[in-house]
Each structure stands twice: as structure tokens, then as C-alpha cells.
Amino acid sequence: MSSFVGVLVSDPWLHSQFTQVELRGLKSKFLSMRNQSGQVTMRDLPPVMAKLKALIEMFTEEEITGILGESCSDMSDEIDFEAFLRAYLNLQSRTTAKLGGSKTSSAFLKATTTTLLHTISENEKASYVAHINSYLGDDPFLKKYLPLDPATNDLFNLAKDGVLLCKLINVAVPGTIDERAINTKRVLNPWERNENHTLCLNSAKAIGCTVVNIGTQDLIEARPHLLLGLISQIIKIQLLADLNLKKTPQLVELVDDSKDVEELMGLAPEKVLLRWMNFHLKKAGYKKPITNFSSDVKDGEAYAFLLNVLAPEHCSPSTLDTKDPTERANLILEHAERMNCKRYLTPKDIVEGSPNLNLAFVAQVFHQRNGLSVDSKKISFAEMMPDDVQVSREERCFRLWINSLGISTYVNNVFEDVRNGWVLLEVLDKVSPGSVNWKHATKPPIKMPFRKVENCNQVVRIGKQLKFSLVNVAGNDIVQGNKKLILAFLWQLMRFNMLQLLKNLRFHSQGKEMRDVDILNWANNKVKNTGRTSQMESFKDKNLSNGIFFLEFLSAVEPRVVNWNLVTKGESDEEKKLNATYIISVARKLGCSIFLLPEDIMEVNQKMILTLTASIMYWSLQQPLAETESTPAEATPTSEASPAPSVNSEDDSVLTDEISNLTIDEVASDTTPSQIENTDTPVTDL
Numbered sequence: 001m002s003s004f005v006g007v008l009v010s011d012p013w014l015h016s017q018f019t020q021v022e023l024r025g026l027k028s029k030f031l032s033m034r035n036q037s038g039q040v041t042m043r044d045l046p047p048v049m050a051k052l053k054a055l056i057e058m059f060t061e062e063e064i065t066g067i068l069g070e071s072c073s074d075m076s077d078e079i080d081f082e083a084f085l086r087a088y089l090n091l092q093s094r095t096t097a098k099l100g101g102s103k104t105s106s107a108f109l110k111a112t113t114t115t116l117l118h119t120i121s122e123n124e125k126a127s128y129v130a131h132i133n134s135y136l137g138d139d140p141f142l143k144k145y146l147p148l149d150p151a152t153n154d155l156f157n158l159a160k161d162g163v164l165l166c167k168l169i170n171v172a173v174p175g176t177i178d179e180r181a182i183n184t185k186r187v188l189n190p191w192e193r194n195e196n197h198t199l200c201l202n203s204a205k206a207i208g209c210t211v212v213n214i215g216t217q218d219l220i221e222a223r224p225h226l227l228l229g230l231i232s233q234i235i236k237i238q239l240l241a242d243l244n245l246k247k248t249p250q251l252v253e254l255v256d257d258s259k260d261v262e263e264l265m266g267l268a269p270e271k272v273l274l275r276w277m278n279f280h281l282k283k284a285g286y287k288k289p290i291t292n293f294s295s296d297v298k299d300g301e302a303y304a305f306l307l308n309v310l311a312p313e314h315c316s317p318s319t320l321d322t323k324d325p326t327e328r329a330n331l332i333l334e335h336a337e338r339m340n341c342k343r344y345l346t347p348k349d350i351v352e353g354s355p356n357l358n359l360a361f362v363a364q365v366f367h368q369r370n371g372l373s374v375d376s377k378k379i380s381f382a383e384m385m386p387d388d389v390q391v392s393r394e395e396r397c398f399r400l401w402i403n404s405l406g407i408s409t410y411v412n413n414v415f416e417d418v419r420n421g422w423v424l425l426e427v428l429d430k431v432s433p434g435s436v437n438w439k440h441a442t443k444p445p446i447k448m449p450f451r452k453v454e455n456c457n458q459v460v461r462i463g464k465q466l467k468f469s470l471v472n473v474a475g476n477d478i479v480q481g482n483k484k485l486i487l488a489f490l491w492q493l494m495r496f497n498m499l500q501l502l503k504n505l506r507f508h509s510q511g512k513e514m515r516d517v518d519i520l521n522w523a524n525n526k527v528k529n530t531g532r533t534s535q536m537e538s539f540k541d542k543n544l545s546n547g548i549f550f551l552e553f554l555s556a557v558e559p560r561v562v563n564w565n566l567v568t569k570g571e572s573d574e575e576k577k578l579n580a581t582y583i584i585s586v587a588r589k590l591g592c593s594i595f596l597l598p599e600d601i602m603e604v605n606q607k608m609i610l611t612l613t614a615s616i617m618y619w620s621l622q623q624p625l626a627e628t629e630s631t632p633a634e635a636t637p638t639s640e641a642s643p644a645p646s647v648n649s650e651d652d653s654v655l656t657d658e659i660s661n662l663t664i665d666e667v668a669s670d671t672t673p674s675q676i677e678n679t680d681t682p683v684t685d686l
Helices: 012-016 020-032 042-049 061-070 081-098 122-136 154-159 163-172 190-206 216-220 224-239 249-254 258-265 269-284 301-310 325-338 347-352 355-368 379-384 389-404 422-431 449-465 475-479 483-505 516-528 542-546 548-557 573-590 598-602 606-622 625-629 674-679
Strands: none
Touching (some): 020 081, 042 081, 122 163, 154 163, 190 216, 190 389, 249 258, 389 483, 573 598, 598 606
């Protein structure tokens, strides 16, 4: 397996200020500044730092020179990497001050990306520990370690081997990880531990977490702020899973007509939760609308009204009569406990307005008693909405892929969120840097319709420059929400990205364009060179449904990754599903970030099969030949040995030192193909 040793910094405090992803990116920038004698001076820093994403809009090159000059009398002095990091932190602190000293908070849906003042909330930690103890207490593997004590570092120590996080993901979205692929020995070696964390990160992306700035080394070190940020996202996804019309059609009671239903379908789950809360508050006579789970609920009045209307049998007049916010918060939580709601927060969390814990609390109240009518005639609106399974799966895949790229906008519903063109421009700028003319783009919120059309016209124009098939397509088609066109455009965008990434990884391509047939042939040759006979006729080959070819393909690129004792013959639908589920988890464990479902393999979905093949190929091409030829003996359990001999393919390419970062910022993302696999979705004829 590829090395996972991170960038080391001798000063522990300085080391703690950065994630491994950030350190790798900054180390790359530092090394790029070296002169002919291999030195870097303070004078070399301003031109490079002025272009870093965190500083680009805050300081000019001249301003950076002035700031650095305050602490350095001679700008020609040689500096080392740690001095470079300190200079960067100094500039970042000035940025924070310039923005008004806004406090860092670990928002549920965004991974923590700031590198300054990594503080963690002990109350949040205690709530997450309680959640884990509650939902995983009976797990056959974890029960010997649970319950965890929130007052200690038990959570961080247990998370270091990756099993806990994988199990937690399966609680949030059951079936995401085939638990047969998790390494659960009592003592794991470094490779097995790294595999678990790789599986965790790729699976977290596959359920909608933002993990752009978290690498496996960060999880192995159990960095508290990053670990809690990831856990908070996983728990949020679990708590908000039912806040959509498919799971809870009664939500249609919140709207008046079918047009509003479409709008409701496009809302983020937390926005739906706010709308639900305001719906009941209005019925209860509470006049002030709630717009957030922080300042608007601090005084507890909204909670008192909400619980009184949902569970009047438990209400107490003293809750509203009391003037002390802490006392009122305590009465609110007593009311909630009588409703059998889990206590995610303390009275102090309500009074201080902890957004994460308040959101978790309201979500629990919704689960326990949503107060919506089951018999509402409006449910017919929801039933009338088209539910094309294939379209729904593709929307899911593209949504997760877009969110894995690390763009600033989080996509909740592809068909709604791309209509103003901004998201598509952000994605285009990621996969084809420099292609977007931002001076001619309008950032949301966009009130004037023609500005949306302008954005989408630029999207179509860039698509044509990238040679996408866009005959008779105009920007207004995207604005109007043409689902077929949007899916076709995104598919071509994914395919373009993957083919470019594959092309850039290969020495021998020498600028030659990568084609779908090249991926097909490479995969077949890889399997053939291991002495096996299974082949893939095309990406539509129905024989692929049993999963055997992909298991042999995975074993061909990394012999130890498949445990053949777990593979079925793939004859019945049940056996096919077992194989398909295992394939997806093994590929993610290897380092592929894929967003397909087991059904896509079983039904041989041409696009998703191409995606899977290309991502495995991408991972393999990143591995130096020496590592594919031999793996440490301690990391090769006999139960995982492949039954067929392994022969190295002549098609393997030695990797260049610098991997293309078409999908990432100047701070590179983890070098697992995770991020790129979905960025790398090749296209067939649509």
C-alpha cells in the first residue's frame, strides 16, 4: 500500500495548527520556491503567499512584504519550512483580525478548515459520546470498549483504528459500508489501520460529508477538532435523514400547492426543519420567525411554544412564566424527556446558543413527534411528484461528487441548486482551472432572472470549449431546470475530469487524449496479466452483474485487498448484492472515492460501471511499481490471499512526484483517489 507517513514538524504546537492535507500543500509550495542552491529566503515568500487561497483576497504582495518585514530585519535571510509556516500563521491571524475576529465554529455540514485556534466544545464532545454509547453499545466488536467516558480521551483513543467511525457511518446510513471489509482484529498493523481510515473517509463522502481537508493521517493521530468535525457531520446526516418528502410525506402539510412542493424538495434538511418548527410556532401563536438554531432560540421561548403545541399533555405554565433563561431551559428539557427525546444538550447549551446541539435537539423532537397530519389531502402533491429511480440515483451521484470537490457551495438538490449557474461555474473552475470568467458571473443570491441566464450561458459556452455534446442547448434550459439536460451536462463534466486526471498521471501518454476504450483495455489487460480468464466486453456487459470481474480487477491492482473467503459465486440476486456491496467497500478501502450503489453493479449501469473502472485504474496508476510488487509480510493475512497468481502488468506507470490537482485548491486534498474518482466519471453516449 502507498505510504501514509505525514509531513512532520518538530514543534508540537506548530504541528497542531495544520491538518496533514494543509501541511502537504504548504510543503509543496515551500519546495517550489527553492533557488538553485536549494535555499528559500524571506524575500521569496510574498509572491507565493499572495496567491494562496486563504490570503488572495486579503492582502497585496506589497502588504505581505510589509507584514513579513516587521518580524524580519533582513529579507534575504534563509528560512526553513517551520519559519515559513509561522509566517503563514502570522498572515492568517491578520486575516482574522481584518475580518473582524469572527470566531471559529465547527459547523455541522462543513469540515473544519481553519488552521488557527483549534478549540473544541466539551459539551459537543459529551453529546457525541452519548450518541455513540447509545447507538453502538450493542455492537459485537465495540461493546467491549463502550460506554465511553466523555470526561476522558476515550473517544479519540478508540477512533484511532478507524473501526468506530466506519460503524458510525453505517448507523447514519445503513448499508454504506460492507462491514466484512473493515479490519477488526484486536491489534491492527499500520497498513490495516490506514485502510480503515481510507474506507471511512471515502464512505463519509459517499453519504454527503465534506472531508476535503481531512486526511487519513489526521484520523490516525486522532486530531480532536477534525475528528469531532467529522463525527458531527455523520451524526447530523443520521438525525436529518427523514427530513424529506420520500421518508416523511406528511411534510407536504408545510406547503400550499404543488409549486411549493418542488421548492420544499430543494431545501436543505436543516431548512426543512426550520420551516417545520415555524409551522408549529405559528399555530401556537408565537409571532417571531426562527431563522437559526442559535441566537433565535437562546431565550427558550420558541422551544416552550413548540413543545406545548406538540405535547400539550406534558406542558407546564411555569415554563413561560419564569424569567430566568437557564431555569426555563431546564424546564424545556424536562418536558422533552417526558416526550422520550434524547437529551443532546444541557440548559447551558440552549442559553449559549450552541447551533450543532440545538439542531440535534430539534431533530430529535421531530423524530419523536412531528405533529403533522397523516391524512392530509396535500400528501397527493407529494405522490404526484415523479420518482424516476434512475434519475434519482444519478442526481445522488452527481450531488455527492460535487460536494466532494470542496467548492464553497454545498449542494442539497442538484436540479434546484444548479439552476442559477453558479454551482456549475464553481465545478468548471475546479476541473478546468481558469476556464471561468468570474467578472462576467453573478454570485447568489440572484434576484434578476437574466443574471441566472448569463451564468448558465457561460456554463454552456465553456462546455462547448471542452468539446461537450451540447447541440441546441442554451443557458435558459438549465435555468428552467431541464433534468435530462442537467444530468447529461454533469456526466460529461465528470467524464472530462476523470479522463484528464488519468491522462496527467501517465508518463507514456505524452499529451495523448484518454478514451473510454483505453480504460476498458487497461482493466482487461490488468486482469489477464494475473492469469485469470474473466474479461469485460464493454461497460454494458451483463456478465459484470455477478461482480466477479471487478473483484478480480481489484485483486489484480492490489493482491491483498480482496478476501476471497467472502466472495460468492454471484448466481442469485442475493449473492450478486453481497458481491456488489463488497466491491464498493473494497474499492473505497483501497482509496477510490466512488458514489455508485450496489444496484448500479447488479443492473450494469453503464455510466457507473465506467466510473468504477476508471477510479480503480486511477488508484493503480498512482502507485509506484515497487509498492505493487511487494507488500510487507505482516500486512498480508492468509485469509485475504487471492487464489490466482499475481503478475505485475507492464501497463503500470511510475508516478510523477507531483500529482495533478485539478480538483483541489493550492492546499492539496488527501492523495487517495477518493476525491478524484467521482471527479473522474467518464462518459458514454447519452
